[in-house]
Amino acid sequence: MGIYLRRAKSGDAEFLAWVTLAASRSHLARGLWDVIIGADEAGCLDYLRRLAIAEPRSLYHWSSYVVAEINGERAAALCGFEPRDGGWAIAGEAISNVQRDLGWTDAQAAASYQRVAPVWATCMPPDAGADIVVENVATRPAYRRRGLADILLDVITRDAIRRGCHSDQRRSRVFDWSSLRPQARWFRYVQHSCLLQRAGPSSRSNIPSRDY
Numbered sequence: 001m002g003i004y005l006r007r008a009k010s011g012d013a014e015f016l017a018w019v020t021l022a023a024s025r026s027h028l029a030r031g032l033w034d035v036i037i038g039a040d041e042a043g044c045l046d047y048l049r050r051l052a053i054a055e056p057r058s059l060y061h062w063s064s065y066v067v068a069e070i071n072g073e074r075a076a077a078l079c080g081f082e083p084r085d086g087g088w089a090i091a092g093e094a095i096s097n098v099q100r101d102l103g104w105t106d107a108q109a110a111a112s113y114q115r116v117a118p119v120w121a122t123c124m125p126p127d128a129g130a131d132i133v134v135e136n137v138a139t140r141p142a143y144r145r146r147g148l149a150d151i152l153l154d155v156i157t158r159d160a161i162r163r164g165c166h167s168d169q170r171r172s173r174v175f176d177w178s179s180l181r182p183q184a185r186w187f188r189y190v191q192h193s194c195l196l197q198r199a200g201p202s203s204r205s206n207i208p209s210r211d212y
Contacts, residue, residue: 003148005155008065008077010053016065017048019077022138035115038108050098058091059135066156068139068148076139076148080156082132132156 021044024031037047051060059081068076099109139148
């Protein structure tokens, strides 16, 4: 099995849209993005594809991802970002720009906010203050159980250490969307924070592209 790791590129936007949507759903039929967007599968993927290339560059931008390929096929990806670069605040601006480009009305934006409001109000834990946050990890079904997520996590962690990061935060959220009456039933949440091995700061990011 030839595994090749690389930084994501703008041409990966469609694949990264699938990664973001799949990660939000986990093992369920619907996830957070289904509720935010309120569209069918194609509509959700189009929205997230646009978000992957939208300005300003947010945590959902293609530049935040690392991609694992197997025999030239995109197999898995992971998002790693530094909150000090703007994090979720910039994501909100990028999301607003995507909705504008899609021609959303004020009523559509308000309906989206109303649908997801119970999550923001009751199901979001406090920020752990980590130097780097890992989210949106997913592997294509055909390539699962080959350790790709572990490999991606190892690479993003090593890169964070090289850049002077000292702690990371990894989040996994799964919601039961059948019970938004009036609050989401939050039935699984995992947050892992840890200290990274201290390393001297680096002037540039250097995710290696290499064969395993």
